[in-house]
Amino acid sequence: MAVLCFESIVLGLSAPVMIMVEDLDPALGITIGVGLAVACLLAAGLLRTPVGEWLGHAIQVAAIALGFITPIMFLVGLMFAALWGTAVWMGRRIESDRARWAAADEPPA
Secondary structure, eight states, X not given: OHHHHHHHHHHHHHHHHXXXXXXXXXXXXXXXXXXXXXXXXXXXXXXXXXXXXXXXXXXXXHHHHGGGTXXXXXXXXXXXXXXXXXXXXXXXXXXXXXXXXXXXXXXXX
């Protein structure tokens, strides 16, 4: 959730960069930047469901694809994708450890 929340800030701030530096149409820049920022927050809220995780994956692809508009976003997108991948991997590992510990505490039937 933390990765997506921080990423929403960065993606929201990418709108002025796309508009001012890359001369993108303001309406399109705001739509892309704010739209991805809102999608990050939506995915963060839905992380307990499979939809949230898949939306998070899609956001990572979109953040990297922003590099075609603003080249530095290739690097920024890859950094957030690495953080996202690590967070997903660690989350799954923690969940499996919790399940194993819970099973160990239960008496055999």
